[in-house]
Amino acid sequence: MEQLKKNEAFGGPEGPVVLVVMDGVGIGKNPESDFVKIANTPNLDWLREHAIYTEVKAHGVAVGLPDDGDMGNSEVGHNAIGCGRVFAQGAALVGDAIASGSMYEGSVWQELIANVNDKGSALHFIGLFSDGNVHSNINHLEAMLLKAKEQGVKKARIHPLIDGRDVPPTSVLEYVERFDAFLADINADGSVDYCVASGGGRMNITMDRYDADWSMVDRGWKAHVKAEATPFASMKEAIEQFRANKPGILDQDLPAFVIERDGAPVGPIVDGDSVIFFNFRGDRSLEITKAFEADEITEFDRGPKPNVIYAGMMQYDGDLGVPEKYLVTPPAIDRTMSEYLSNAGVKQFAISETQKYGHVTYFFNGNNSGKFATETWMEIPSDVCPFENAPVMKAVEITDEVVKAIEGGEYKFIRLNFPNGDMVGHTGVFDAVKVAVEAVDAGVGRIMEAVKQANGIMVCSADHGNSDDMCELDKKTGELKLNEEGKCKPKTAHSLNPVPAIVYDPSGVSKARKADVADAGIANLAATCITLLGYVPPADYTPSIVEVG
Ligand SMILES: O=C(O)[C@@H](CO)OP(=O)(O)O
Ligand SMILES: [Mn+2]
Ligand SMILES: [Mn+2]
Known part of the structure; x- marks a missing residue:
């Protein structure tokens, strides 16, 4: 230069x-x-x-x-x-990679899908649940789920991180309604089982940044991976209950929840699964990525790391090369x-x-x-x-x-x-x-x-x-x-x-x-x-x- x-x-x-x-x-x-x-x-x-x-x-x-x-x-x-x-x-690059289909031609996507199809395991999606387009976009989530079904994935589990920070502060039920309809549709022919498994407010779980408060990642890990959080029959029920418990609470601060069916959590993350963290922005993706990738971690008591294939939507840090696997190449700044x-x-x-x-x-x-x-x-x-x-x-x-x-x-x-x-x-x-x-x-x-x-x-x-x-x-x-x-x-x-x-x-x-x-x-x-x-x-x-x- x-x-x-x-x-x-x-x-x-x-x-x-x-x-x-x-x-x-x-x-x-x-x-x-x-x-x-x-x-x-x-x-x-x-x-x-x-x-x-x-x-x-x-x-x-x-x-x-x-x-x-x-x-x-x-x-x-x-x-x-x-x-x-x-x-x-990111927002534009991911949108284009999905629209053109180039994301699905990439080796990482194919590896994630082949893994669950071979093993009959679950494909998990964790990420910010809105169309704010700052960290993620729910349109990308829905597009990937449709593609997964087309490619034979039988079981998908979604872990929504509730927004209210890039979209109106108490708007989550609008997204839940839309997504429930989407799920009803995709599940309608009975060939797949796709559902919400765990979640919580983005300022409460998972999306900490710059090592400010790892207890957020700890709570997220417990909910997504270990299925340890307050159980509910549906995401809507969880939100309504949390709001009744604490009137005025903002979406971004909602506590963690886990969805149960017949008395058991529907989607802990276990050995053999594939996991996509579908946020494209890096700052709030790096810590949870570390939790999934690092052999040892001192920042919180993670417990055993499930043996999964983990991919981020993008590469979040070009110098560190993190995550190892990602779906879309970031802008070459x-x-x-x-x-x-x-x-x-x-x-x-x-x-x-x-x-x-x-x-x-x-x-x-x-x-x-x-x-x-x-x-x-x-x-x-x-x-x-x-x-x-x-x-x-x-x-x-x-x-x-x-x-x-x-x-x-x-x-x-x-x-x-x-x-x-x-x-x-x-x-x-x-x-x-x-x-x-x-x-x-x-x-x-x-x-x-x-x-x-x-x-x-x-x-x-x-x-x-x-x-x-x-x-x-x-x-x-x-x-x-x-x-x-x-x-x-x-x-x-x-x-x-x-x-x-x-x-x-x-x-x-x-x-x-x-x-x-x-x-x-x-x-x-x-x-x-x-x-x-x-x-x-x-x-x-x-x-x-x-x-x-
Ligand atoms: O808090 C954040 O993550 C974003 C809003 O989603 O704010 P900023 O872009 O100012 O960091
Ligand atoms: Mn700013
Ligand atoms: Mn901001």
């Missing part, structure tokens, strides 16, 4: 370039629903007036998703910011900004707290967990508690370290992620979201001051929206959905809104001014940072949003 060339017109600032990713902080459309507006944000307000301020796209095709109805998410967002280009992402800067000898510092640590490192580097030579990564441990109870999260600690890094003078490029707008946005608790956004603004303010002192430059943006759009809209009318008291109904998912892209050069050394870029998206931030560091961005990166020199 070629070396970055120095820009003759501007050789970079004296201090560092600092890229702030305000996770889930977009630009809202509805005043009642926009908690970025509602929060008190003096620093962001000042920047909007006095710095270079533009809006960039962070959803749909601008970040490699199938269409503009798809909200952005952290994976595709950080991939785009880190590699400066737009790659067709190469030549990231981190790699270019490393080759140019630019020292880089990346930091967030646990919940977003992998976002600003592994996602940023194209879903690779390895570091480049000039990179230093720092993780601040996240709290393990409902984030509505601690909405400031680790914003202060992250900022402390960033300020130290700016003052220390060692790093020329510093990148960080403030999780608050997103993690607290996902709780749907309005008051907490306001506090969360204010914590981000306070952090940005301190970084602005440190950048000013060091004669550096700050670039401040987001990976997608969330806290800017906290109320459910009626799909048909586009109006806010109101509850019985006339208040708006909390929305827990990301938004489709654009995000800010701010360039703050307090010393004015770069002479940065808005460039004329059509249709800018967050992918344009990579070239922007490289330009502000005094280099000419790679020719195939989407262009910088500023001109300098």
Whole structure:
């Protein structure tokens, strides 16, 4: 790969370039629903007036998703910011592999099917049960089940992870109804036995990330593999009972359940079975994958590992080569900004707290967990508690370290992620979201001051929206959905809104001014940072949003 060339017109600032990713902080459309507006944000307000301020796209095709109805998410967002280009992402690649049939021609699919057909064992599907298209898509699950039947698989067991985080917060019964009808249909001729075996809310079981809370994986393993969780006759019954036990509970937090028939669980995972983890996104797939693949595991008391053929929907980590078997090849994200800067000898510092640590490192580097030579990564441990109870999260600690890094003078490029707008946005608790956004603004303010002192430059943006759009809209009318008291109904998912892209050069050394870029998206931030560091961005990166020199 070629070396970055120095820009003759501007050789970079004296201090560092600092890229702030305000996770889930977009630009809202509805005043009642926009908690970025509602929060008190003096620093962001000042920047909007006095710095270079533009809006960039962070959803749909601008970040490699199938269409503009798809909200952005952290994976595709950080991939785009880190590699400066737009790659067709998991949702699109899996959709295409299923539509064209190429997935079923692959050796992994064939091995999974042959295994159960030879042994008369069960084909299991574990994954996120919605059409959110962030981690998975229920359409992919249904398509694979139809293909399995066509190819002679007699017994399939499905382990749904209940969403409510990429789709409305208490919408699971809509998916259950649809899926029950699908199952009734596929089972109708009596030739196969396909049913739900176990499940639970995605923030309660299985889908932990970045080693934040392995007890989630423990509960998931118990339910899916050992069939140890509260037994029910159906998924619908489980959900209704859990809701009656704890009114107001969100889908993502629902406890684990197991389905029993004639007094016995219908689908523990046992020797000889095949298992497909059908999420395509990696962060929340890596731990359960480790549980199925590792010979030894210390993170929880797994017990004996059943001898199964396990495959992920995608390869989740390119550097580690995990999982060993996968159905669809991930986007070939190469030549990231981190790699270019490393080759140019630019020292880089990346930091967030646990919940977003992998976002600003592994996602940023194209879903690779390895570091480049000039990179230093720092993780601040996240709290393990409902984030509505601690909405400031680790914003202060992250900022402390960033300020130290700016003052220390060692790093020329510093990148960080403030999780608050997103993690607290996902709780749907309005008051907490306001506090969360204010914590981000306070952090940005301190970084602005440190950048000013060091004669550096700050670039401040987001990976997608969330806290800017906290109320459910009626799909048909586009109006806010109101509850019985006339208040708006909390929305827990990301938004489709654009995000800010701010360039703050307090010393004015770069002479940065808005460039004329059509249709800018967050992918344009990579070239922007490289330009502000005094280099000419790679020719195939989407262009910088500023001109300098
Ligand atoms: O929590 C997550 O896994 C997703 C939402 O599904 O959020 P983000 O993309 O911001 O990480
Ligand atoms: Mn995010
Ligand atoms: Mn999120």
